[in-house]
Amino acid sequence: MKMREIIKNVYWLGAVDWDRRLFDSLIPLPDGTSYNAYLIKGKEKTALIDSVDPPMTEKLLEQLSSISQIDYIISHHSEQDHSGAIPAVLELFPSATVLTTEKGKDMLTNHLLIPEEQFKVVEDGEEISLGDKTLRFIHTPWVHWPETMVSYLVEDKILFSCDFFGSHIATTDLYVTDEGLVYEAAKRYFAEIMMPFSNIIKRNMTKIAELKIKLICPSHGPIYDKPEFILNAYEEWISDKRENLVVIPYVSMHGTTRKMVEYLVGKLAEEGITAYQFDLVGGDIGKLAINLVGAATVVLGTPTIHAGPHPLAVYATYLLNAIRPKIKFITVIGSYGWFSNTVKQVVAMVPKLKNAEILTPVYCKGYPKEEDFKALDQLVQTIVEKHKSLKLL
Numbered sequence: 001m002k003m004r005e006i007i008k009n010v011y012w013l014g015a016v017d018w019d020r021r022l023f024d025s026l027i028p029l030p031d032g033t034s035y036n037a038y039l040i041k042g043k044e045k046t047a048l049i050d051s052v053d054p055p056m057t058e059k060l061l062e063q064l065s066s067i068s069q070i071d072y073i074i075s076h077h078s079e080q081d082h083s084g085a086i087p088a089v090l091e092l093f094p095s096a097t098v099l100t101t102e103k104g105k106d107m108l109t110n111h112l113l114i115p116e117e118q119f120k121v122v123e124d125g126e127e128i129s130l131g132d133k134t135l136r137f138i139h140t141p142w143v144h145w146p147e148t149m150v151s152y153l154v155e156d157k158i159l160f161s162c163d164f165f166g167s168h169i170a171t172t173d174l175y176v177t178d179e180g181l182v183y184e185a186a187k188r189y190f191a192e193i194m195m196p197f198s199n200i201i202k203r204n205m206t207k208i209a210e211l212k213i214k215l216i217c218p219s220h221g222p223i224y225d226k227p228e229f230i231l232n233a234y235e236e237w238i239s240d241k242r243e244n245l246v247v248i249p250y251v252s253m254h255g256t257t258r259k260m261v262e263y264l265v266g267k268l269a270e271e272g273i274t275a276y277q278f279d280l281v282g283g284d285i286g287k288l289a290i291n292l293v294g295a296a297t298v299v300l301g302t303p304t305i306h307a308g309p310h311p312l313a314v315y316a317t318y319l320l321n322a323i324r325p326k327i328k329f330i331t332v333i334g335s336y337g338w339f340s341n342t343v344k345q346v347v348a349m350v351p352k353l354k355n356a357e358i359l360t361p362v363y364c365k366g367y368p369k370e371e372d373f374k375a376l377d378q379l380v381q382t383i384v385e386k387h388k389s390l391k392l393l
């Protein structure tokens, strides 16, 4: 795809990756992704904003083939899907200066071996002039690495936000056309990489709120020509407000844990509580992450293997602890054959969920019996009371 004009002298370039299905060897990308770079031609200087994932380097170089000079390469974020082609761009434009944060410089010298003399570190709030256009750099750490920053094109009121506000979607549309699709993709992205830093993101959002913004140009997914759409979504996702939602990731070997999960889901629904049942066997972990963003409660369902949780439940628990949703209540249900240390092990695996209260687990020997179903009824009543205490019911 050729370079595309957004407004006069400001261009989209980069690559649409229709076929990518996994990011970081971890994150499912059901809709592919894009690596957006941008070019700003000022009267005196030209700036390239970010680059592309290394396998897409040729596409970027082809788009730049008609450009005679690049004075600045702005690196908002050192992760290779945005910085990976910078060395190749520097080979074409060796006099270009890489503008980034102090931490960004450290990362780019280490990850990409870019020589120190190629850099100029930019401070929070610092501006550079391209002649008739001014770029202001705003440090926005932890969206989602410590070095991240965004740029604001003052005269045109465009925010270049890199991963911040991004969505993994492959599309030929320059702008958001399907808000529902982009909302889910951006929420998936937020859940997987931003959610652990929600409190810091609140501070970054305050900085962004001071700007008048006409367009938000992220480095993944389409451009926002109605910025309030994604700004409002982020405000919702970082808020402390919980939803009347119980997320139930589970795995079952012989149907016992599934029986308990299905019983629980039915009873929660009868009480007016939304339940999200998620089979860890083959499920899209991104869907689980999306539902965790607003959930008030998590109930993990796992049988016992070698006295502890099933390895898939271990994976889900590890992920839960890593992405740190703001859940208020958590517990475990499942079964064992002759001995189990499962509940103790699961609880020990979530030290970062320190604000979540642990509810009484329901763990039964063999197939659930009358007293086990009664215990599940009791768990449902406890969840009802807890959700009422949050004014969710």
Ligand code: FEO
Residues within 6 Å of the ligand: 077, 079, 080, 081, 082, 144, 163, 219, 220
């Ligand atoms: Fe899109 Fe953190 O890289």
